[in-house]
Amino acid sequence: xDSKIPSGFPGPQKxxxxxxxxxxxxxxxxxxxxxxxxxxxxxxxGPWSLAGSGSTFKQSADSEWTWSSIKPSRTLEWHSCFExxxxxxxxxxxxxxxxxxxxxxxVVLAVTRIRATDKSDYRxxxxxxxxxxxxxxVWSLKNHGKMLQEIIGVNHVSLNIYxxxxxxxxxxxxxx
Numbered sequence: 234x235d236s237k238i239p240s241g242f243p244g245p246q247k248x249x250x251x252x253x254x255x256x257x258x259x260x261x262x263x264x265x266x267x268x269x270x271x272x273x274x275x276x277x278x279g280p281w282s283l284a285g286s287g288s289t290f291k292q293s294a295d296s297e298w299t300w301s302s303i304k305p306s307r308t309l310e311w312h313s314c315f316e317x318x319x320x321x322x323x324x325x326x327x328x329x330x331x332x333x334x335x336x337x338x339x340v341v342l343a344v345t346r347i348r349a350t351d352k353s354d355y356r357x358x359x360x361x362x363x364x365x366x367x368x369x370x371v372w373s374l375k376n377h378g379k380m381l382q383e384i385i386g387v388n389h390v391s392l393n394i395y396x397x398x399x400x401x402x403x404x405x406x407x408x409x
Contacts, residue, residue, distance in 0.1 A: 300324065305341040314345070315375070321346045345371050347378045350387040359385060 298314050305326040314322035325342045328334035349355055361381060363373045374381075 300343055309344065311346070319347065320375070321348060343371075345374055347374065347382065350382075356386065 298312075300322070303310075303312050303314075303322060303324045305324040307326050309323045309325055311321035311323050314320050323344045325344055327340055327342060329338040329340050346358070359381070361374055361378070362370050
Protein backbone atom coordinates (compact mmCIF):
# COMPACT_ATOMS: atom_id res chain seq x y z
CA UNK A 234 0.00 0.00 0.00
CA ASP A 235 1.19 3.54 -0.76
CA SER A 236 2.60 5.18 2.38
CA LYS A 237 0.98 8.55 1.53
CA ILE A 238 -2.57 7.10 1.74
CA PRO A 239 -3.84 6.82 5.35
CA SER A 240 -4.90 3.37 6.45
CA GLY A 241 -8.58 2.61 5.95
CA PHE A 242 -8.83 4.63 2.70
CA PRO A 243 -9.00 2.86 -0.63
CA GLY A 244 -6.03 3.02 -2.94
CA PRO A 245 -5.97 4.72 -6.34
CA GLN A 246 -8.89 3.85 -8.58
CA LYS A 247 -8.21 2.03 -11.79
CA UNK A 248 -9.11 3.97 -14.92
CA UNK A 249 -12.12 2.75 -16.86
CA UNK A 250 -10.66 0.91 -19.82
CA UNK A 251 -13.46 1.81 -22.19
CA UNK A 252 -15.75 4.79 -22.30
CA UNK A 253 -18.84 2.60 -22.73
CA UNK A 254 -20.24 3.27 -19.24
CA UNK A 255 -19.69 7.00 -19.64
CA UNK A 256 -21.22 7.01 -23.14
CA UNK A 257 -24.25 5.08 -21.86
CA UNK A 258 -24.80 7.56 -19.01
CA UNK A 259 -24.43 10.58 -21.31
CA UNK A 260 -26.76 9.03 -23.91
CA UNK A 261 -29.39 8.28 -21.24
CA UNK A 262 -29.19 11.82 -19.84
CA UNK A 263 -29.46 13.40 -23.29
CA UNK A 264 -32.42 11.14 -24.13
CA UNK A 265 -34.29 12.22 -21.00
CA UNK A 266 -33.58 15.90 -21.72
CA UNK A 267 -34.68 15.54 -25.36
CA UNK A 268 -37.93 13.77 -24.47
CA UNK A 269 -38.67 16.35 -21.77
CA UNK A 270 -38.08 19.22 -24.20
CA UNK A 271 -40.26 17.60 -26.87
CA UNK A 272 -43.11 16.93 -24.45
CA UNK A 273 -43.07 20.45 -23.02
CA UNK A 274 -42.91 21.99 -26.49
CA UNK A 275 -45.63 19.82 -28.03
CA UNK A 276 -48.11 19.38 -25.22
CA UNK A 277 -47.92 22.84 -23.69
CA UNK A 278 -47.48 25.36 -26.49
CA GLY A 279 -48.47 28.97 -25.87
CA PRO A 280 -50.75 30.62 -25.35
CA TRP A 281 -51.95 28.73 -22.31
CA SER A 282 -53.98 29.62 -19.27
CA LEU A 283 -51.93 29.98 -16.12
CA ALA A 284 -53.63 28.85 -12.95
CA GLY A 285 -55.55 31.74 -11.45
CA SER A 286 -54.32 34.22 -14.04
CA GLY A 287 -57.74 34.97 -15.50
CA SER A 288 -56.36 34.56 -19.02
CA THR A 289 -58.50 32.75 -21.56
CA PHE A 290 -57.94 30.35 -24.40
CA LYS A 291 -56.97 32.20 -27.57
CA GLN A 292 -59.54 31.97 -30.35
CA SER A 293 -59.38 33.07 -33.94
CA ALA A 294 -60.44 36.64 -34.71
CA ASP A 295 -63.57 35.50 -36.55
CA SER A 296 -64.78 33.24 -33.74
CA GLU A 297 -67.80 34.53 -31.83
CA TRP A 298 -67.81 31.64 -29.36
CA THR A 299 -66.65 32.18 -25.75
CA TRP A 300 -66.78 30.05 -22.62
CA SER A 301 -69.03 32.63 -20.97
CA SER A 302 -71.63 32.10 -23.73
CA ILE A 303 -72.32 28.63 -22.28
CA LYS A 304 -74.64 28.64 -19.28
CA PRO A 305 -73.47 26.25 -16.52
CA SER A 306 -75.79 23.28 -15.95
CA ARG A 307 -75.93 20.26 -13.67
CA THR A 308 -75.99 17.89 -16.64
CA LEU A 309 -73.64 17.93 -19.62
CA GLU A 310 -75.21 20.15 -22.27
CA TRP A 311 -72.85 20.17 -25.24
CA HIS A 312 -72.38 23.20 -27.51
CA SER A 313 -70.33 23.41 -30.69
CA CYS A 314 -67.20 25.42 -29.91
CA PHE A 315 -63.95 26.86 -31.24
CA GLU A 316 -63.17 27.93 -34.78
CA UNK A 317 -64.21 24.93 -36.84
CA UNK A 318 -67.05 23.53 -34.72
CA UNK A 319 -65.16 20.24 -34.54
CA UNK A 320 -65.28 20.30 -30.74
CA UNK A 321 -68.12 20.28 -28.23
CA UNK A 322 -67.92 22.23 -24.98
CA UNK A 323 -69.98 22.26 -21.79
CA UNK A 324 -69.87 23.97 -18.41
CA UNK A 325 -70.76 21.49 -15.70
CA UNK A 326 -71.99 22.77 -12.32
CA UNK A 327 -70.95 20.28 -9.60
CA UNK A 328 -70.75 20.29 -5.78
CA UNK A 329 -67.42 21.33 -4.30
CA UNK A 330 -67.68 18.33 -1.96
CA UNK A 331 -69.63 15.26 -3.10
CA UNK A 332 -69.70 13.97 0.49
CA UNK A 333 -71.60 17.09 1.57
CA UNK A 334 -73.27 18.52 -1.56
CA UNK A 335 -74.62 22.02 -1.15
CA UNK A 336 -76.04 24.74 -3.39
CA UNK A 337 -73.79 27.21 -1.58
CA UNK A 338 -70.49 25.47 -2.38
CA UNK A 339 -70.32 24.60 -6.07
CA VAL A 340 -67.70 24.56 -8.83
CA VAL A 341 -68.20 25.05 -12.57
CA LEU A 342 -66.00 22.85 -14.79
CA ALA A 343 -65.34 23.64 -18.44
CA VAL A 344 -65.27 20.38 -20.42
CA THR A 345 -64.31 19.83 -24.07
CA ARG A 346 -64.73 16.77 -26.27
CA ILE A 347 -63.94 15.49 -29.75
CA ARG A 348 -66.81 13.33 -30.99
CA ALA A 349 -66.25 9.73 -32.04
CA THR A 350 -66.47 9.41 -35.82
CA ASP A 351 -67.10 5.63 -35.88
CA LYS A 352 -70.34 5.17 -33.98
CA SER A 353 -70.98 1.63 -35.26
CA ASP A 354 -68.38 0.24 -32.82
CA TYR A 355 -68.50 2.97 -30.14
CA ARG A 356 -66.22 2.19 -27.21
CA UNK A 357 -66.93 5.03 -24.80
CA UNK A 358 -65.08 8.13 -23.67
CA UNK A 359 -61.37 8.56 -23.04
CA UNK A 360 -60.50 11.22 -20.46
CA UNK A 361 -57.51 13.28 -21.62
CA UNK A 362 -56.09 15.51 -18.90
CA UNK A 363 -52.36 16.16 -19.21
CA UNK A 364 -52.24 17.84 -15.84
CA UNK A 365 -50.91 21.14 -14.76
CA UNK A 366 -50.59 23.72 -13.49
CA UNK A 367 -49.71 25.97 -16.36
CA UNK A 368 -50.64 24.10 -19.50
CA UNK A 369 -54.13 24.17 -20.91
CA UNK A 370 -55.72 20.77 -21.33
CA VAL A 371 -57.92 22.13 -24.12
CA TRP A 372 -54.88 23.39 -26.00
CA SER A 373 -53.34 19.91 -25.68
CA LEU A 374 -56.55 18.26 -26.87
CA LYS A 375 -56.80 20.63 -29.83
CA ASN A 376 -53.18 19.92 -30.80
CA HIS A 377 -53.13 16.18 -30.12
CA GLY A 378 -56.75 15.01 -30.09
CA LYS A 379 -56.70 13.75 -33.67
CA MET A 380 -53.40 11.94 -33.03
CA LEU A 381 -54.93 10.41 -29.89
CA GLN A 382 -57.90 9.19 -31.95
CA GLU A 383 -55.53 7.66 -34.51
CA ILE A 384 -53.78 5.73 -31.74
CA ILE A 385 -56.81 4.53 -29.76
CA GLY A 386 -59.33 4.50 -32.61
CA VAL A 387 -62.02 6.85 -33.85
CA ASN A 388 -64.70 4.95 -31.92
CA HIS A 389 -63.87 6.79 -28.67
CA VAL A 390 -64.91 10.23 -27.47
CA SER A 391 -61.94 12.24 -26.18
CA LEU A 392 -62.87 14.38 -23.16
CA ASN A 393 -60.87 17.05 -21.38
CA ILE A 394 -61.43 19.41 -18.47
CA TYR A 395 -60.08 22.89 -19.20
CA UNK A 396 -60.73 25.08 -16.22
CA UNK A 397 -63.03 25.54 -13.28
CA UNK A 398 -64.45 28.41 -11.34
CA UNK A 399 -66.09 28.77 -7.97
CA UNK A 400 -68.24 31.60 -9.20
CA UNK A 401 -70.64 31.89 -12.09
CA UNK A 402 -68.96 35.03 -13.43
CA UNK A 403 -66.04 32.87 -14.61
CA UNK A 404 -63.64 35.77 -14.01
CA UNK A 405 -60.91 33.54 -12.62
CA UNK A 406 -59.50 30.59 -14.50
CA UNK A 407 -58.14 27.48 -12.80
CA UNK A 408 -56.44 24.76 -14.79
CA UNK A 409 -57.21 21.31 -13.38
